[in-house]
Amino acid sequence: MGKQQKNAISPTRAEDYPEWYQQVIKASDMAERSPVRGCMVIKPWGYTLWENIVAHMDGMFKATGVKNAYFPLFIPVSFLEKEAEHVEGFAKECAVVTHHRLEQGDGGKLIPGGPLTEPLVVRPTSETIIGDSFSKWVSSYRDLPLLINQWANVVRWEMRTRIFLRTSEFLWQEGHTAHATNAEAIERTGMMLEVYARMVEDYLAMPVIKGRKTAAERFPGAVDTLCIEAMMQDRKALQAGTSHFLGQNFAKASNIRFQTENETEEFAWTTSWGTSTRMIGGMIMTHADDDGVIMPPRVAPAHVVLLPIFRTPEDRRQVMDYVQKLAAALREITYCHRPVVVEIDDRDIGGARGWDWIKKGIPLRVEIGPRDMAQDSVFVGRRDHAHRDKKAMPREAFVAEVTAILDDIQNNLFQRALLVREENTRQVDNRKDFYAWFTPKNMEKPEIHGGFALSHWCGDRACEATIKEDLNVTIRCIPLDASAESGQCICCGKPSERRVVFAKAY
Numbered sequence: 001m002g003k004q005q006k007n008a009i010s011p012t013r014a015e016d017y018p019e020w021y022q023q024v025i026k027a028s029d030m031a032e033r034s035p036v037r038g039c040m041v042i043k044p045w046g047y048t049l050w051e052n053i054v055a056h057m058d059g060m061f062k063a064t065g066v067k068n069a070y071f072p073l074f075i076p077v078s079f080l081e082k083e084a085e086h087v088e089g090f091a092k093e094c095a096v097v098t099h100h101r102l103e104q105g106d107g108g109k110l111i112p113g114g115p116l117t118e119p120l121v122v123r124p125t126s127e128t129i130i131g132d133s134f135s136k137w138v139s140s141y142r143d144l145p146l147l148i149n150q151w152a153n154v155v156r157w158e159m160r161t162r163i164f165l166r167t168s169e170f171l172w173q174e175g176h177t178a179h180a181t182n183a184e185a186i187e188r189t190g191m192m193l194e195v196y197a198r199m200v201e202d203y204l205a206m207p208v209i210k211g212r213k214t215a216a217e218r219f220p221g222a223v224d225t226l227c228i229e230a231m232m233q234d235r236k237a238l239q240a241g242t243s244h245f246l247g248q249n250f251a252k253a254s255n256i257r258f259q260t261e262n263e264t265e266e267f268a269w270t271t272s273w274g275t276s277t278r279m280i281g282g283m284i285m286t287h288a289d290d291d292g293v294i295m296p297p298r299v300a301p302a303h304v305v306l307l308p309i310f311r312t313p314e315d316r317r318q319v320m321d322y323v324q325k326l327a328a329a330l331r332e333i334t335y336c337h338r339p340v341v342v343e344i345d346d347r348d349i350g351g352a353r354g355w356d357w358i359k360k361g362i363p364l365r366v367e368i369g370p371r372d373m374a375q376d377s378v379f380v381g382r383r384d385h386a387h388r389d390k391k392a393m394p395r396e397a398f399v400a401e402v403t404a405i406l407d408d409i410q411n412n413l414f415q416r417a418l419l420v421r422e423e424n425t426r427q428v429d430n431r432k433d434f435y436a437w438f439t440p441k442n443m444e445k446p447e448i449h450g451g452f453a454l455s456h457w458c459g460d461r462a463c464e465a466t467i468k469e470d471l472n473v474t475i476r477c478i479p480l481d482a483s484a485e486s487g488q489c490i491c492c493g494k495p496s497e498r499r500v501v502f503a504k505a506y
Contacts, residue, residue, distance in 0.1 A: 007290035008359050017234045022163070024284060027359040028293040031163050038161040038168030042277070045360060048301035050171065050277060054151060056203050056299070056337070057173070057275070060195045066147045066175060071130050073152075074120035079128040082253040086127060089220025093156040095122040095168075122155040127221070127246070127272055130176045131254025138268060140259045141180045145188070146268075149175040154276075164281030165238075165506055172276030178256055178268040182247075185269035186224075189245040192273040193226040196241035199275075203336075204283045205296040205413040206230045207421055208240060209452075209501060211477025216461055219272075223247035229476045229501065231421040232285040235451040237476045237503040240282050243273035281506075286417050293361030294383050296413055297406035302341040304330060304402070305357045309369035320346065322373045326366075326395065335403045358387055363409050365390075366398070384409045384416075424451030427499070434490050438471045438504065452476075452503050456487035456496035463491035467502070476501045 009027060013020045025031055030046030033039075042050065058068070074097060080087040097120040099112035123129075130148065138146060151173050161167050175192060179185040193210060200206045208228035218225040222244040229237050251257075251267040260266055287294040297303055308323045310316040327342045334340070343362070347353055357365055367379040367390070378398050381390040382405070393401075428434045437453055457463060457475060467473050467490075478500045487496045 008292055008355055009290050012290040013233060018162075020290070021281075021285060021288075024288045024292055024359075025163050028361060030280075030293070030360075033163065036168075038158055040163045040167050040169075042171075045301050046280065049280060049295070049299060052299045052301070052338075053199075053203070053279065054173075057195070057199050058149075058151070059337075060199060061149050061173075061175065064147070064191060064195065065145075066149045066177075068150060069148050070150050070152065071126050071133065073123050075123055075126070075129045077119045077121060079132065080121060083128060083221055083250060086221035086250075086253075090124045090156070093158065094124055095155045095157050096120070097122060123152070124154055124156050125272075125274075126150065126152075126174055127176065127250050128254065131250050131256060131270075134176070134178050134251075134268070134270075135255045135257070138178055138256055138258050141261055144178060144180040144258060144268065145184060146178040147175075147188075148177065149173055162281070164277055164284065166278070170277050172274055174272060174274040177271045178251070179270070180258065180260070180266075180268070182269050185247075185271050186245055189224065189226060189243045189271045189273070192271070193228065193241070193243040196243065196273075196275055197228050200228060200230065200240050200279065200282075201414065203296065203298045204279060204286075205298075205410055205417060206240065206282060206286045207414065207418045209477060209479055210481070211479045211501065213242075213477060214461075214464060214475050214500075216464055217474065219244045221246065221249050222272075223249065226480070227477050229503075230282055230286065231417075231424065231452060231503075232282065232506070233288075233420060234285070235420075235424045235503075237452070237501075237505040238278070238282045238285070239476070239505070240279055241273075241275040244271060246270045246272060287413050288361070291355075291387060292359030294413065295361040295363060297363045297410050298336045300341075300361070300363055302343045302362055303335060303406060304340060304364045304366055305343040305345055305362050307353060307357075307365060307367045308344070308346050309367055315370050316346075319368060319370060319373060323368055326368070326378070326399070329399050330402060333399070333402060335406055340402060354381075354387075358383065363406055364402070380405075382409055384412045421452070425454065426451070428453045428455045428490065429487065431490055431493075434502075435471065438473050438502075450504060452501050453490075454499045455490040455502055456485075456498070457500045458489035458492060458494040458496050460489070460492065460494070463489055466491055471504075473502050473504055476503050476505060 009023050031040050031042045034041045101114040102110040103113035105111040153171050155169050158166050158168050177188050200208050208230045213225040224245040226243045228240045230240050248267040250270050256268040306323050308319045310319045330340045330342050363383050365381040376395050377392050380393050482498050489496045
């Protein structure tokens, strides 16, 4: 199999990127479709990845003073009705519970019985129900700031689903805070965006652009939405996290009031911020190749797989003894706040065994046979290198250098992704070139069309809507670090003060 196989995944990225993505997930054994339309089963390899993401991010949240809580899955419709703009943004995606029991009908079929007095929405997001709790918890400025996060699942009834990227049910965290002043809430909004950017860049090895959403792309009901945007290998953008300044809008809807130091009564200033299992989809599309997933070591479910090679029962006994001692030595090492995680695969399935781990994306594959053992060495393959690119290392050197090797892989993945973004980002200053950039048939080299266009925009929603309608291209963000620069709007030619990031997106 190994000699004849060019790529483990078919089709390749170049042949059919959407189908390649689905096949990568299938081959990696991370997740699968469930019997429930639009939902997914996250298998152990994928769920361990999510647990690692959760552990790192949860620590980052708590370092800023945030505490975890849990709120109901079901939200009364009346709660959503309190915030008209918010509910309008989610209304089409809501799953609604209208009955509280099942009854047997004709032919033994189960039918809903017992209508609810008030329908319940299955949580699409929790601003309204958390706001209800906040209104009870906050009465004085001494109760503020209130910094809460919950790890939960949400349901948004998507019509077109794709595992990890867009499913009807997904896992996420949502943070909600209440503050005594406008300035404190704005500061928290920016602080949490920085946490997300650090998480995605330092752990998932995905370079991001930090920016502000336009009014048209803003979270429903928010005063301001900050985001991080990453480029996938097909040059589309993925929103990897958002942080929202809600002003006093939700506080007024939920009646979150507090007595100030001056003994006046005011509404609190609130924020919300969230990321989800969509980050896993982004990680896959950023790093995976035509042989499968590539796991960044800092979040990988396991760091090293040991692959013992033997022909006879005596070989097996000796090699396995050597492998177990090597595994024990590696597990005593700490890498990125956790012990090095070692898998031992002694299945007798020939070359398919190595390919299984390549497709799963484990950072290091270590082969050990009688000859390696006799020389007290190991044969090491890195997932960020070609599958045939393996080298012998003295056992002691490998143990001593394993964390440095893992960090090198982590950095290499980030630099690769950064190079993809840099090579596919350009400043575009006139409408003709802009439309050509996002229209393959207009390009001399259609295989490199698209990506991020840094272009001027006048701020008019009509121009934003025109480009979206014509090209299915949106303003992903107004970069936070963008300096003022006069120019002309890419759509209408009117004056513009800065460039924004245009792209097609997931």
